[in-house]
Every structure is written in C-alpha cells, then in structure tokens.
Amino acid sequence: MNRTYLAPGRLDSLRTSAGSCRRQGGPAIPTGPLFVMILALTLSSGLTGCQSLGLPTPQTFEEKLAAGYTSVTAVRGGALTYLQSVEAKGDPAKSKAAADDAANIQAQADDARKGLDVARGLKAVDFKSADARLTSTLAVLTALQTYLEARR
C-alpha cells in the first residue's frame, strides 16, 4: 500500500497552530489533483477553530467530536467528487492514478475515524485520555492539510 507519513516532529509544531484560521494564496481556481482534500481540510480547520464561516466554534468534547466526524465525511465526499470528475474525462491512466490518490485519502480518513471512535469510547473511562486522543486526531487532520498544501 502506498502510504505517506508526516515527518517526525512535524505534528508537534503544527499542534500549536491547530484550530487557527489560515488564509491561502494561489490561483483563483486551484488545479492541483488534491484540491478537494485541501478544500475539505481547510473546512475542517474552520470547523474546529474558526468562525470565519459564521459557524459556532466547537467547544465541548462532543461538539469537537461532531466536527471531527463531519470533517472526515467531508474529506471522503471531496475525494469522491474529485475521482468522479477525473473519471468523467475518460482517460483510463489518469483515472487509475486518481483512484490510487483516493485510496490513500480513504486510508488516512480511516485512521482519523478510528482516532475519533477511540476518543469517544475512552470518554466514559478516562476523560483526560479521551480529550488528548481527540485533540491529537484533530491535529492530525490539520497536519494533513498542511502536508497536502505542500503537494499542491
């Protein structure tokens, strides 16, 4: 399986900025193959820490969990839209490459989902550990966004 991981230490540096609003430059209509992921994860960053879209900022454990589930769902939906748009162009080679990209996105979304499920299950037993797990999972989503921005 073609999996890509963040460099060690990268996550810690990103945790300090997790949840902060970010403005992105670039072309008016981005054309990178992972634009959908960037868009979805930008949105997830907004859900977890910004009010720039007029959304309430998640504050409680359950609200953050809800934002996490919504973010992971948005990532999958974005990957699906991206894959379908490439497939519609009728180029088999590009379609297969896009399917590989989508499979990688699916795997990373699965990891994030597992983190959310573990945090949810831990809450009744050990709230401190559950909150730490949730925070780290949301930070991973933010770190993934930064990684994908670099690939654009």
Add this chain to the structure above:
Amino acid sequence: MNAEVAVGLLIQLLGQANNLGALINKARIEKRDITDAELDGLAGGDDAARARLQAEIDKVRGS
C-alpha cells in the same frame, strides 16, 4: 479540476458545515450537549460516505 466541479464541491462542503453548525446551535439553544444519537448519526453518515468512495475506487480500478 474545472471551475464547475470546484464550485460544486465548495457548495457541498459548505452544506455539510452548515448542517454541523445547525446541530451545535440546536443543542446550545436547548441547553444541552450533542447527544450520543446525534453522534451516531454523524458516524453513520461517514460510514455511508466511506462506502460510496470505496465503491467508486473499486469501479475505476476494475474497469
């Protein structure tokens, strides 16, 4: 990706964000937290999204 797809995707994502905002606002107005049932609903939505994406991946790889 063309502009039409990008705009369609943006609308789709904003719709999901709006749904989450509505869920949080509703809970706050009712002076309660997000319930287990509401979280189950969100998790179920992700399960469905996962299945749709996997089906598309399998379809492209199988063609």
